[in-house]
Amino acid sequence: MTNIKRTDKNILLKGLKLMGGALACMFSGPSLIYISQTKIKPPIDMVILIIAIVLCCLALYLAYKGINTILDSMFKKSSN
Template identity: 70%
Template sequence: MPKPKNTNKIILITGLKLMGGSLICMFLGPTLIYISQTKLNSPIDTVVLVLSIVICCFAIYLAFKGIHTILDSMFKKG
């Protein structure tokens, strides 16, 4: 009789941490974009805009990496 597959809990927790980081970045990035767009009076606002776009891209990366890690913890052989 084949042994049932178990979820690797350590890898699952790592994936959930990545998803939590993604959630924080998903709120932080658009908030910084809004702040930088409402006050375009100083050169620092352009830096904040670029930083916020980088944070939004990082949120997307973390989301994909987190989902991939969670699926690996459930379905990966080994």
């Protein structure tokens, strides 16, 4: 039997879910940074800014993990 490399659909779906989470964070993080700079109220501004920075960092992490997972589903050998 020939050893044909195929995409693992379950791992690909996991990677796409991670990329979807990254996309949501990529939009909400900068939006919250903009909102925090519009001077709502001083104590709330810092809380919103901290949450926004965490979301931006989370977007970078999720995008990295998502791309790695998608590439693993396509190019890694399966252990079957």
